[in-house]
Amino acid sequence: KAGVTQTPRYLIKTRGQQVTLSCSPISGHRSVSWYQQTPGQGLQFLFEYFSETQRNKGNFPGRFSGRQFSNSRSEMNVSTLELGDSALYLCASSLWMEGNSPLHFGNGTRLTVT
Amino acid sequence: AQSVAQPEDQVNVAEGNPLTVKCTYSVSGNPYLFWYVQYPNRGLQFLLKYITGDNLVKGSYGFEAEFNKSQTSFHLKKPSALVSDSALYFCAVRGGSQGNLIFGKGTKLSVKP
Numbered sequence: 001k002a003g004v005t006q007t008p009r010y011l012i013k014t015r016g017q018q019v020t021l022s023c024s025p026i027s028g029h030r031s032v033s034w035y036q037q038t039p040g041q042g043l044q045f046l047f048e049y050f051s052e053t054q055r056n057k058g059n060f061p062g063r064f065s066g067r068q069f070s071n072s073r074s075e076m077n078v079s080t081l082e083l084g085d086s087a088l089y090l091c092a093s094s095l096w097m098e099g100n101s102p103l104h105f106g107n108g109t110r111l112t113v114t
Numbered sequence: 115a116q117s118v119a120q121p122e123d124q125v126n127v128a129e130g131n132p133l134t135v136k137c138t139y140s141v142s143g144n145p146y147l148f149w150y151v152q153y154p155n156r157g158l159q160f161l162l163k164y165i166t167g168d169n170l171v172k173g174s175y176g177f178e179a180e181f182n183k184s185q186t187s188f189h190l191k192k193p194s195a196l197v198s199d200s201a202l203y204f205c206a207v208r209g210g211s212q213g214n215l216i217f218g219k220g221t222k223l224s225v226k227p
Contacts, residue, residue, distance in 0.1 A: 056214040107157045
């Protein structure tokens, strides 16, 4: 079974631009979560989607948004990029939203904002 | 609010020796606890979880973790470390069945031959 796929692996953008990251979950998984990983802040939760609905949201500004499609694939968008948005963005999928379902992570998208 | 603490930024162990990576948590309600490992330029890989039942949980690659409710701890252990275990280890907690997963800052494990 294929794992979680994130595209692209690397991105370089300029301040003020916007970016869209894509995530394809493991086949059959209906929940998709997004995390931002930086050396200083560690792993921070962005949002979680289940059945095309945002179920949980972290403490990030409105510039960060996401969506989930009917095939469970998900995208996240960051508008008006800032230098501080440079990070590894990780997507994870799980079978359900239930607490005992472990997350399965993709290898991430490394975003660099210059 | 739920939180996870990994008090050690780095743990150094000689190959063949036992290892422990510490984790304490704070949640309201029953905790769902997880350990993940991350290798360079990769995503996180699930190692093991505690939901309920036996306090000693066994996971992948010979790792195990001990849940201690009174000390609110969930330490990761392995009887005999391998050089290939060198990686970044994350403890995570979910408070209740619907909350999002909160991660600790991570502990870098270095196993020397």
